[in-house]
Amino acid sequence: MLLLAFDTSTPAVTVALCGDHGVLAQSMDVDARRHGELLAPAIARVLAAADAVPGDLTAIAVGAGPGPYTGLRVGLVTAATLADALGVPAYPVCSLDILAAGHAGPVLVATDARRHEVYWAAYDAAGLRVAGPSVDRPPVVREWLEAHAGYAVLGDGALLYADEFPDNMIPEHPRYPAASALAHLVLPDAVAGLDPEPLTPIYLRRPDATPPGPRKQVTPA
Amino acid sequence: MSTGPLILGIETSCDETGVGIVRGSELLADEVASSVEQHARFGGVVPEVASRAHLEAMVPTVQRALRTAGVTMREIDAIAVTAGPGLMGALLVGVAAAKAYALALDKPLYGVNHLAAHVAVDTVEHGALPAPCISLLVSGGHSSLLLVEDVTRGVQHLGATVDDAAGEAFDKVARVLGLGFPGGPPIDRAAADGNKSAIAFPRGVVRDAPYNFTFSGLKTSVARWVEARERAGEPVPVADVAASFQEAVVDVLTARAIAACKEYDVRDLLIGGGVAANSRLRALAQERCDKAGVRLRVPRPKLCTDNGAMVAALGSLMVSCGVEPSTLDLPADSSLALVRV
Numbered sequence: 001m002l003l004l005a006f007d008t009s010t011p012a013v014t015v016a017l018c019g020d021h022g023v024l025a026q027s028m029d030v031d032a033r034r035h036g037e038l039l040a041p042a043i044a045r046v047l048a049a050a051d052a053v054p055g056d057l058t059a060i061a062v063g064a065g066p067g068p069y070t071g072l073r074v075g076l077v078t079a080a081t082l083a084d085a086l087g088v089p090a091y092p093v094c095s096l097d098i099l100a101a102g103h104a105g106p107v108l109v110a111t112d113a114r115r116h117e118v119y120w121a122a123y124d125a126a127g128l129r130v131a132g133p134s135v136d137r138p139p140v141v142r143e144w145l146e147a148h149a150g151y152a153v154l155g156d157g158a159l160l161y162a163d164e165f166p167d168n169m170i171p172e173h174p175r176y177p178a179a180s181a182l183a184h185l186v187l188p189d190a191v192a193g194l195d196p197e198p199l200t201p202i203y204l205r206r207p208d209a210t211p212p213g214p215r216k217q218v219t220p221a
Numbered sequence: 222m223s224t225g226p227l228i229l230g231i232e233t234s235c236d237e238t239g240v241g242i243v244r245g246s247e248l249l250a251d252e253v254a255s256s257v258e259q260h261a262r263f264g265g266v267v268p269e270v271a272s273r274a275h276l277e278a279m280v281p282t283v284q285r286a287l288r289t290a291g292v293t294m295r296e297i298d299a300i301a302v303t304a305g306p307g308l309m310g311a312l313l314v315g316v317a318a319a320k321a322y323a324l325a326l327d328k329p330l331y332g333v334n335h336l337a338a339h340v341a342v343d344t345v346e347h348g349a350l351p352a353p354c355i356s357l358l359v360s361g362g363h364s365s366l367l368l369v370e371d372v373t374r375g376v377q378h379l380g381a382t383v384d385d386a387a388g389e390a391f392d393k394v395a396r397v398l399g400l401g402f403p404g405g406p407p408i409d410r411a412a413a414d415g416n417k418s419a420i421a422f423p424r425g426v427v428r429d430a431p432y433n434f435t436f437s438g439l440k441t442s443v444a445r446w447v448e449a450r451e452r453a454g455e456p457v458p459v460a461d462v463a464a465s466f467q468e469a470v471v472d473v474l475t476a477r478a479i480a481a482c483k484e485y486d487v488r489d490l491l492i493g494g495g496v497a498a499n500s501r502l503r504a505l506a507q508e509r510c511d512k513a514g515v516r517l518r519v520p521r522p523k524l525c526t527d528n529g530a531m532v533a534a535l536g537s538l539m540v541s542c543g544v545e546p547s548t549l550d551l552p553a554d555s556s557l558a559l560v561r562v
């Protein structure tokens with residue numbers, strides 16, 4: 001098994017290469033505006049570091065968002081086309097699941113969705129997602145937390161709106177979805193040869209566009 | 222069967238996901254998935270809608286192109302992709318896809334200029350490009366007059382629109398006339414029954430820039446003329462308005478193109494872009510070229526609109542001319558400069 005994992009749903013581009021005995025190489029670049037320039041070279045670098053070539057890959061894992069659309073699409077189209085060219089499966093994973101992975105106990109993950117909103121999801125003690133992924137204003141998330149006791153909170157979105165999440169914040173946590181964590185989430189399915197879900201980005205919002213109203217007159221009335 | 226490199230071309234600068242395959246200068250496949258219907262109710266291309274559609278269409282369109290061409294992915298010698306100009310989010314989908322194919326197949330990647338590709342596509346239809354030539358590119362996204370010496374090295378901008386693209390003017394006037402989106406084909410059809418001299422719409426001139434275009438004043442004066450009729454309770458002669466508006470646009474486009482041919486002493490004019498499908502533009506350009514002793518080349522309409530074949534055609538020329546390939550950090554550039562040295 002040689003699994004290539006990457007996530008582009010946040011300002012970071014994270015890439016990891018995973019073999020049968022764990023992570024062979026990984027990289028992280030943080031630049032919210034250059035995902036399209038950073039991802040392919042990072043993949044080439046990680047492969048070279050492990051003395052591997054693309055043809056050696058047996059599966060791909062990709063963070064499916066939610067996240068800013070343009071960067072997110074760079075990851076998803078890269079996964080789709082690599083899988084197409086190499087004839088290997090590509091497994092999408094909700095990027096919030098990657099952030100939650102490795103945190104024992106009930107946890108809520110919130111990332112920055114801009115426009116005064118956060119992307120969020122909540123996970124029970126067994127690590128199962130019990131709410132989300134959703135996009136909401138922070139007070140909506142706080143209401144959910146008030147109705148569901150015992151949840152720790154992590155993520156950039158929670159830090160950004162710290163006033164809304166005063167009590168149960170986990171201050172020390174990876175800011176960006178680690179590709180190595182993504183690889184570990186996908187590894188069992190990839191080893192078992194399961195069919196992947198379709199590579200559908202998790203947008204959670206419709207495109208900003210409204211059909212035009214009645215034609216505006218150009219002649220002053 | 223022609224020889225030469227087998228090139229896969231990817232185009233996603235606007236609302237068409239185009240994938241083309243050429244071998245040398247022989248066109249093997251030209252597959253396009255358009256999201257135009259998703260934009261119709263907005264009256265123009267919505268960038269985010271286009272970008273989402275590119276992501277969905279990418280792999281299926283590549284697969285279709287390979288099937289049509291009867292080649293396998295492994296046989297491809299190089300990947301070419303539109304790096305700009307165009308809509309940033311849309312370009313990025315194609316560029317990322319092209320990089321992944323280049324990486325996976327271990328083949329060179331060529332980032333190409335969209336406007337140069339509009340010029341290069343004519344090689345698959347009419348053979349080698351005359352050098353130099355003047356090129357008039359008119360579509361919903363661009364209106365440019367170019368001097369082309371060597372299309373693989375770049376093209377020189379003589380002029381461009383300073384406001385609306387020509388195709389955009391067609392879209393906006395079509396909306397005023399209630400003819401739907403995109404506006405080019407219905408205006409062309411309506412104009413066929415109209416009198417092109419019925420209304421003297423203005424020909425926009427940009428001061429101190431003889432090869433620039435301006436269409437926003439024309440669009441406004443059409444709207445004003447129609448509104449005056451509506452206010453007076455008179456019927457709007459749609460065919461005459463369409464024909465007179467269309468004449469104003471193509472008169473300016475062809476006059477500037479011929480003037481450029483004369484000034485630069487160039488004997489060949491090449492017209493491309495979606496508006497090149499306009500029947501009156503083709504007719505008037507032919508008439509004026511004949512009079513000026515200029516040879517006119519217009520690719521068939523399917524090759525004039527955005528497509529992957531044009532990108533593959535330019536990529537093929539670049540490979541043949543020994544142009545250095547791009548690196549994997551190739552950026553998408555929404556305002557890509559036209560001349561690369």
Ligand SMILES: [Zn+2]
Nearest residue numbers: 360362494527
């Ligand atoms: Zn174009």
